Amino acid sequence: MNLPVCNGYEILDRITDGFFAVDERWCFTYVNSEATRLLFRSREDLLGKNVWGEFPEAIDLTFYDHYQRAIREQTPVAFDAFFPPLNKWFDVRAYPSSTGLSVYFQDITNEKVAHSQKEQHYKSLFEQNPDAVFSFDLSGNYLTVNPAMERLLGYRVEEFLQQSFVPLVSEDDLEKTMIHYQKALTGTTQRYQTKAVHKNGSIVYVDVTNMPIIINQEVVGVYGVAKDITERYLEQDELRKTKERLESFVHNNADAIWVIDMDDKVLEINPTFESMFGWSADSVIGKKLPIIPDFLKDSIQTIHESVKSGSSFVGFETIRERRDGSHLHVSATLSPITDLTGEVIGLTGICRDVSARKKAEETLHAKTKQLESFIENNVDSILIMNLDRRVVHANKAFENTFGWAKEEILGVHLYDLPFIPHEEMVVIKQHEISVNQETPILGEETVRSRRDGVMLNVAFSKFPIYDADGNMDGWSVILRDITEWKKSQLILQNSEKLTVAGQLAAGIAHEIRNPITVIKGFVHLMSSGFGDKEEYFRIMSSECERIEQILSELLVLAKPQTIKLEPKDIRLIMLQTITLLHSQAILNNVEIVTEFDPGVVMLQCDENQMKQVFINFIKNAIEAMPSGGTIKIQIKQRENDIIVRIIDDGTGIPPEILSKMGQPFYTTKEKGTGLGFMVSKRIIENHSGTIHIESEWNKGTTLEINLPFTRIDAFSAEIQMQPEIS
Template identity: 30%
Template sequence: MAKFTGHSSEIRELVQEELERLAHDQLLRHAFEKAAIGMAIVSLQGKFLKVNEALCTLTGYLGDELRGQLLRDLTYPDDIDVRDQLLGQALDGARESFQLEGRYVRKDSTIVWGMAGFSLVRHDSGTPLYFVFHIQDITDRKLHEQHLEESGLRYQSLLKHNPDMICTLDENGTLVQVNPAAVRTTGYSKEELIGHSALPFIAVEDWKTAWSLFGRAKQGKIGSAELTFMHKNGRPIVLEVSFVPMIIHKYVNGIYLLAKDITKRKISDATIEKLNVKNQLILDAVSDGIFGIDQHHGTIFWNEAAERITGYSYEDMTGKNAYEILTRTQGDKEAAEKGQSPSLLSMHEGVYYHNASEVFYTKNGDLFPVEYMTSPMYDHGRMIGVVITFKDITERLKTEELLRKSEKLSVVGQIAAGVAHEIRNPLTSLKGFIQFLQAGAPNKEEYFQIMLSELSRIELIITEMLVLAKPQMQNFQPKSVEAILHNVVTLLESQANLSDVQFVMSIEPDLPNIWCEENQLKQTFINLIKNAMEAMPEGGHIDIKVSSDRGEWLKITVKDHGCGIPQEVLARLGEPFYTTKEKGTGLGFMISYKIIEDHRGHMMVESKVGEGTVISVSLPVTMD
């Protein structure tokens, strides 16, 4: 509190007299005590001498607690200096009274805002006696003002830091306010924008749309569109613009223009669209069917070849698992849970999966054979789905079957001479025995048994020839490899005898069956054994061995002791029409490879020049 120079005892007496006078004045006492605002008599030293009820309510103190307490103790520390300066000016005669907004600390330590008034009361002699202090609670008003100020600051921050254009237009479309983003986006300064119509900054072709949106906003409706603005340097910029009405007390008092620069996005979208068109053209130019499945198992692209082959359109497959539809495996929960679906394998394990023999169904229910491959799709190292490429192999299978038949007939023709020789020998014996019997030979029963044996051998050879040459449908059944090899050896034995070749067979006992097409395996083993015979023009022996490999595979090896195969020739075995034989077609080995592959097996060739060749065939055994 400001200090006052004077005789303190004299002043105290004057103040006491004044207070006694006020106490006896009923009107003044009632006005003081019942006032709606807080009032107090405060000494020049800042002590409360007399307080009213309203001040006690405002501060939370009782009257006895306030009397004798310093006003400074109730004042918020930051507000004390300013108030004391004004009180000092009053004591110095510069002012008689003043009002001041300040903060005061209640008994419960909460803060209240008050509009305080101080009036200096003097004696008739001019001596300062005390201050009349009155205060009105303005906490609600100050909080409201603070809220408005914060709202204003937030609004200004929104305008200043928002990356999108925010402009205010009046009812004529004139720019009233623009934020920094509008300056950055258009290239015009704030002064070049404010006070001008927004229309000239818009491309002429979009004027009609912009004016229509502005008119809707004046009617209280929000409208949006993509508009082209002209940058100050003359280049067009594409903005996503919204016209929003500024409604105050139910009336439109202006228009907000909100705009986002989407020029780069539009260019990017156009580029992506071009790439999509090019990619689709590439996909549609491929003769194989191609489709993609995302991580949610929905089809995301489908080329024209896939539509042509299956009859399904892209619309039929969108959002559905095309692989399950084509294979008719929808709802196969067991396969899905075990992850046996090739599309799931590629997606979950990131592996490439190839299937050379699968069946797909067309839209009308027809089935057709396909070969397909699944490949995982990645985006920045993250798995996003799989691509499945497939081709209809119906014609290829027909061609392969024709090649098999052609090679089969070629084999039959090549062994015909040996078979003829093999049949001629028993026929000669039969003719001699018949002539002998006609001459009345004794012990006829013995001759009959020999003749029947020779006839059975002729019948076996002819049957094997017919089975080999006869076209048959593929019919996989469990068969004995031992029986198949014995039949093949029987068929080739006559030719082997002519070439001075012997077969040495070693077969383990109690071998399991294999799931096979018997006639195709016979054709394969004939090709392999005939090649071994031809590798030994001077004769010799061929070792044929059958053994079990871990109980899951049967291993058949055909080993000759001929001239062997050079490495450069070995590398090309299986190529169609590649042969070192004068009258060969080069198809035999290729067809043999394909037959073994169709039986889920594999074939390996090892050879050394001058030592011979070993061909190993492994076939899976049946599980029943």
């Protein structure tokens, strides 16, 4: 049914939408009341006017494009658009016809403002959210990401939108993440933790929530929210590791560990507790601690009450009881266990078996007592000095020997010790500078002074003292009074001289008898008036001089003399010695042959003592050849020393006897004392020399003496060497 036109316009005038109609030339043919209100124009101003002429601003707006398309395609269009001249949003629907275009429009400015505010709210929530917010399509490709997502993984928005989430998930968590993503696509919200890969390659631990995006009851993608939990995860991981380390510490600790509650009931023990005390965990947990001996229960109860009040007891030594009733010496530590509020909720105990240490301490104490007794009761004077060279201990022998009380010596510096003579102090200071401080000194002979001024000969020894870690802690000084020993050594040497002199007497008597016989013969001739008396006197005088020389050498040998070191020609000393032994060699059918290096060989020595040594060794060589033979005596000079060799071709020395040479009173001679070789060896050593013997049974013996010498570059006259003596 068709309504009259007037009625149609009346209806259009009453509708709440704005309405206008234009013909094919875009001229207004009708404008309703709402349209005039919305456009702020009257009908008279618009009817018959061109719409683009009246509203030229619309040509550059979406209105123009939509209206043209509707006329061109004869298709209705609907759109929202903003019209700047009126500062309004319009909801527009346009319907074309063959004669023009009918347009319905509404002012939706308020709705648009409200919607815009809502969008801004959501946008702000999206962009300002401290958590990473993102969305994926059905293939897992990023659709949107917020700034927090950029900060989380280090990529820019453009980089996210060009990839899926798969490369950004740690390989070992990818399968789990894909499963949760697939479940979200089925419409189920998922929450899980995974590891994401930062742009710099580091791992970021995240807590993720995936929610399906549903439009018209169809899932079209996935929303995601990710919270960075790296710090929390690392803290939890460290807490877990700490817990594991603590459990490992308790379980594998070499000390016994237990935990008891406030009622003294055992909550936990470790394996060492079981092995140390013999109780199993099942037999102990939930019961009173069974390791306290009866006689200590009252005291331990007092200690437990103190620990429950917050105190700790560290490393106190006590006794604990094993299941078999035996007791252990232990070092125990008791500490309170508190909750997060600081309230004590239990006790923990750590027990270390120190029985072995206690035994070692007792042994050490006993050894210390023994050492103290050894030092205190030693007959030698002993001083202990610290690294500052101050005396920290002196024994009784020191007091008795030198006369100073230990109280007077303790704390005194080495350089201030009163028993060291001034001239010896100079030597000590030089020695301290030049010698390595840790080098021991063994038996060095020197002198020290008693309090009354008497000088004592002492054997001085110094040893470093080390602590338990092997670090030098001081010095031990031993002073042995050898004054009487030195006297006895001198007596021993003189006694040996007299013994040698007595043994030489027979040979010397034979040597003297020959010139006396000559003298007696010439005296008889002279009394008879026969011959040339002047010639007789010359011969008699010569023989008397020979007797005088022999007796002089014998007296020098036998007479005690003060030791005096002087530069001497060792060859001359040897020749003078051979003179004494010449007659004894003849009597035993022994030839003495000398091989001396040319030149002056000066030795810093005591001439008398060196003769005593040579006499002893040559006489031994003569006696080793009862059937006669040859003794070869060599003197050779090397760079820094002199070698004296006495070589015989006698019976030799068996190995079992050779090893005992030098022992006091050991001798193979029927009338020997066994002191000759010992005294001779001591003399050589006092001259800083050495003796070495090589012998082969039935082939002979070679005795080698090594002596340091004093080099003489010039000498006023060469000593006239005597020819070989045979």
